[in-house]
Amino acid sequence: MRAELKSVDSPDVDFATYWPEDENCFSFPITLRIGAEGHDAADLFQMTVCTPGWLSRENxxxxxxxxxxxxxxxHYNWEMIHSYLQNRINRLTAENWSTLAVKLSRFASWEFENYQA
Incomplete structure (x- = not known):
């Protein structure tokens, strides 16, 4: 089974129009919809996109x-950021979705990471 990035959204950024005031010092949250290649279903994974300048300023x-x-x-380049995420995610494989989701959760917070039935 191979992972597939279905979409990327942000509550703070419209990727069609956004440009940071300082392209070397910014951050914004993103939500990734990722599922198994060839299937419509997807889980949500969250992370923050930021620059070293922002990390330095905030800390x-x-x-x-x-x-x-x-x-x-x-620096800010949405096409490059999206391409990086797509390449990183779409090359991950595993025997099943649970194992694949755990691999993905190593770099993005999985919506079911601490779920207990």
């Missing part, structure tokens, strides 16, 4: 900070 004065669910880019 000024701290000795260290843990990064989780971050896609760190060096």
């Amino acid at each position: 000024a004065g701290k000795a260290a900070v843990l990064g989780q669910n971050l896609l760190i880019v060096f």
